[in-house]
Amino acid sequence: MNKAKNAPKVVIIGGGFGGLQAAQELGNKPVEVALIDRKNHHTFQPLLYQVATAVLSPGEIASPIRRILHKYKNIEVILGEAIGFDLQKQTIKLLQCAAGPNELSYDYLIVAAGARHSYFGHDEWEEDAPGLKTIEDAVEIRRRVLLAFELAEREAYLTGVRKPLNFVVIGGGPTGVEMAGAIAGIARQALAKDFKEIDTTKARVMLFEGSDRVLGTFAEELSEKAKKQLEDLGVEVFLNSFVTDVEENRVKVGEDWVDCNVAVWATGVAASPLGKTLDAETDRAGRVFVQPDLSLPNYKNVFVIGDMASLKMENGQPVPGVAPAAQQMAQTACANILRDLRREPRKNFKYADKGSMATIGRNRAIAEIGNWKFSGYFAWLMWLFVHVISLIGFRNRLSVLTEWMWAYFTRERSARLIVGDAEAMSDSRQLLEAKAATQIPTLESQKNVVKTA
Ligand SMILES: Cc1cc2nc3c(=O)[nH]c(=O)nc-3n(C[C@H](O)[C@H](O)[C@H](O)COP(=O)(O)OP(=O)(O)OC[C@H]3O[C@@H](n4cnc5c(N)ncnc54)[C@H](O)[C@@H]3O)c2cc1C
CATH class of the missing domain: 3.50.50.100 (FAD/NAD(P)-binding domain)
Incomplete structure (x- = not known):
């Protein structure tokens, strides 16, 4: 990696709409950037429902983050899951997935780990009524x-x-x-x-x-x-x-x-649990209350953006949890980091609603x-x-x-594939064998099969 000498180190958590935009804003700028995501791909969430309904295949709405950012010499992409922070020591703890260090230091931190659906305290409902947030959910x-x-x-x-x-x-x-x-x-x-x-x-x-x-x-x-x-x-x-x-x-x-x-x-939003580890107040959905410049109240070098951030617009309404808001927040957070380096005053976030x-x-x-x-x-x-x-x-x-x-x-759907379920197929064979022997079991007795539907 071609690192600028003594360049401040910016770590971005999340390669979704906010995190990816942040990386692109800082690409080839006088900073060293590390982007950490627990997936190796960026997901275009607005089209997830088309994967879930067999119009598109997963690869058509997801792209490898490393590939998207390969042209920026100052950006490293790390596959890993952030599980906590020491804001005093300016370090991030990663889930240990291999022998070796699992801590990363930063000068500036941008947290953009997004949100998931909330089951309003009934997480046990997820098994029978899955939500749609990731490629895995859609499949x-x-x-x-x-x-x-x-x-x-x-x-x-x-x-x-x-x-x-x-x-x-x-x-x-x-x-x-x-x-x-x-x-x-x-x-x-x-x-x-x-x-x-x-x-x-x-x-x-x-x-x-x-x-x-x-x-x-x-x-x-x-x-x-x-x-x-x-x-x-x-x-x-x-x-x-x-x-x-x-x-x-x-x-x-x-x-x-x-x-x-x-x-x-398809209802309810719960911000990434990482928000609760950030030594700041959160709203009912777990979103972190940020300052108008998107930094944390007591840590000017830590920014929270996108679906994880809670901020009111001039009209008193919260900034909506949509992709353009996450991207615009990324632009403001990065502009403020670069302004700090030039010793210029920071600017406040202003959401431009494009409809x-x-x-x-x-x-x-x-x-x-x-x-x-x-x-x-x-x-x-x-x-x-x-x-x-x-x-x-x-x-x-x-x-x-x-x-x-x-x-x-x-009017066809070209991605009509049922993957990852050998169980139903083998039960199907059993049913056909039973039919041949004129002992037809009812589906009631095959509850484990129906469970998969
Ligand atoms: C089904 C669906 C449809 C949508 N449709 C629209 C739409 O049509 N238009 C629109 O504007 N918005 C839409 N949205 C909302 C939009 O996708 C979000 O507002 C936007 O993705 C928020 O960006 P973000 O960067 O905050 O989070 P995300 O884009 O969700 O990115 C978060 C990233 O962080 C990573 N991550 C999470 N936790 C960790 C961790 N601990 N360590 C490392 N990495 C982590 C995730 O893997 C992910 O890559 C939709 C959302 C969904 C779920």
Whole structure:
């Protein structure tokens, strides 16, 4: 590595939207940079739901961090998980994964470890209603969704029984709306002609939202339009409906249990637990209260950015937990580090809202840019354009564009792979053998198989 002599050392925790932007801001600047992430790749989270619903493959929305940053001579990328800090000694502790030192020192620290979904104190619900945050989550949800159709087809073929096929999405924010619309798309279009025994178009997709509208951060008229677009796709939208319990193959809504083959959790945010180790106050979601220049109250050389940071805008509203906010925070934090080095005063963070958009399905989306509000086909085209240009790497852009065009014209999903589940396959063989011996077990007696769906 070509290190500037005696250059201050900046350590960045996290290679997501905030951390990656920070590294790029400091690339080839008079500092030595180390970026630590527990994954070797940056994930483009806005398109995770398309991996979960078999439109895209994981590699199309994730890129190796080392590759993205290879052109900067002053940046080293470290695979590792930060587990704590000594802010006095200016060191970071890494999870020990091999013999050797597991501590790293810094002059400046930028913490951008993001957030996960919160189960509001019921982490045990995660097993039966996984959330969507990482590539692993998306592949697991894809497995459950596709397997649900396969198991229903198998049961119908072996026993002649066609049970209802229910999908439940919990939370009517952008991720919940996108997931519900995309699952409806799979059932009604992509799979419809491929199954012989079951009618996939009869699958129910239910979206439960606790408040009185979906996409609550958008203008009311757009929420209304989004709900209508979801219903046109066949999604049943239940408002003012709190999920109060989750068990295997069912969720409790208010006082009533609703059976489901697959449940997806798409609500609640919990900042990285690293925030609690930073000797600073946190809000209810675990976000760290930062100063207007994004530093910690008692440590001017430590910045917290992105989904981990809690800061109010001039209008009193919190800075939203979105990718542009994380990237803009990275720009401010890095500008302040470079200002320190030039002995210039720091500047405060100011969020520039470039608008928001959410897609509901084929030809359907909503967008709000300042006072401009769009819905339907035009909003959908805008959504496609913004997401393609925001993807990292020309290869990914080209590949995603090709997949989308293919899916648009053929209505097919090219990433319909169930991976990592040999158990269901072997049980399938047992069922076929049993059928040959005219001893057909019911799916009730095969609960371990259904559990995987
Ligand atoms: C499904 C989904 C859809 C979304 N859609 C949109 C959208 O359409 N538009 C939009 O603007 N925003 C969207 N968001 C929000 C957006 O992705 C986040 O606001 C943004 O990623 C926050 O950036 P960040 O850098 O704070 O965290 P992240 O991008 O989450 O990055 C955190 C990084 O830190 C790493 N990490 C975590 N803990 C550790 C540790 N202890 N040690 C080392 N590394 C660690 C992680 O591996 C990860 O790479 C979406 C989020 C999700 C989950």
